[in-house]
Amino acid sequence: MATVDILIPTYNRPAALAVTLTSLCAQTFRDFRVVISDQTEDSNPVASGEVKSVLRVLQAHGHTVDVHKHVPRRGMAEQRQFLLDQVTAPYALFIDDDLILEPQVVEQMHKAIQEEGCGFVGSAVIGLSFINDIRPHEQAIAFWEGRVEPEFVKPNTPQWERWRLHNAANLYHLQQRLGLTLDKPRKYRVAWVGACVIYDTAKLRAIAGYSFWKELPAEHCGEDVLVQLRLMERYGGCGLIPSGVYHQELPTTITERRVAADKALNWAADKPLSRR
Secondary structure, X not given: OXXXXXEEEEOOOHHHHHHHHHHHHXXXXXXXXXXXXXXXXXXXXXXXXXXXXXXXXXXXXXXXXXXXXXXXXXXXXXXXXHHHHOOOOOEEXXXXXXXXXXXXHHHHHHHHHXXXXXXEEEOOOEOHHHOOOXXXXXXXXXXXXXXXXXXXXXXXXXXXXXXXXXXXXXXXXXXXXXXXXXXXXXXXOOOOOOOEEEEEHHHHHHOOOOHHHHHOOOOOEOHHHHHHHHHXXXXXXXXXXXXXXXXXXXXXXXXXXXXXXXXXXXXXXXXOOOEO
């Protein structure tokens, strides 16, 4: 059993998936398994030459790779719950299929969640096409000076505005200005983190994971926001800066976003989820 299961939901992105997987080959943290859930209905991206080649390298490095064809598509919450159901490791790292990770990322995320004992640690993605788009008004940050503690974050509060730090290349500009380096990351307060988040598996299952997918239409978004709000309330959560994670900036495969899980469902960690 690996210490970390790296979970990758994917849909119709063979080239992007290959790039993402390639960045896992060079991770300084080695004790991980890769689980891929592909929901492409009319083709098999994981069988493409570029993906198969990288999977062979991961396996040659001693990593187990499990690939699932998981159809039909019933929404991202159901896809994430399916991946969570496959987890046997104490920690579950969800990453999107269009990222590039610096070599230290998995090691630093694992170290941080072990140190804090919190529900999740996120490395927010940076869009380097915005490297010349500097937004000081979106770069406010609140560092955790002591241990990460539970907190209740809700809309229309100053804490909710933390999401703006994850826009564009704000994290990159801020880490440059503060002189922060990947070998000494700092933990900061978040509203939520998308695309690259490590969870304590037991804690994620204690809040029932993404089982609320049955309460949502197939076309939805915000499932990771809802989970993280619930985890923060009970166990706490944080982000890492520098993040060391970059977005490939491809068009989204989730085009229908009228229903956001965090807005459609109540999220209190000590109450059953219900429609608002």
